[in-house]
Amino acid sequence: MNTRQKSMIIGAVVGASLGVLGGYLFTRGFDLHQEGRERQTLSLRTVPPGDLVKLFIAVMGVLRGVAELGERA
Secondary structure, three states: OOHHHHHHHHHHHHHHHHHHHHHHHHHHHHHHHHOOOOOOOOOHHHOOHHHHHHHHHHHHHHHHHHHHHHHHO
16 A cells, blocks of 8 residues: 555545544534524524635635645655
8 A cells, every 4th residue: 555545544534533523513512502492403504604604714724734734744
């Protein structure tokens, strides 16, 4: 297995792990926020567009940082 394959596998495992953790924290926060209120379903309509833009910019910043690390190594 070459270096490219190893880095792709490691990236996939780390990315999946962070995705699961992020989903858990998001739903935990959503459940805590909904306590005492009637249950509502989660959809993209309930998330303000400004928050989605902030999240997208943050993710792009992280990806840019990872790319810069690869250039330095």
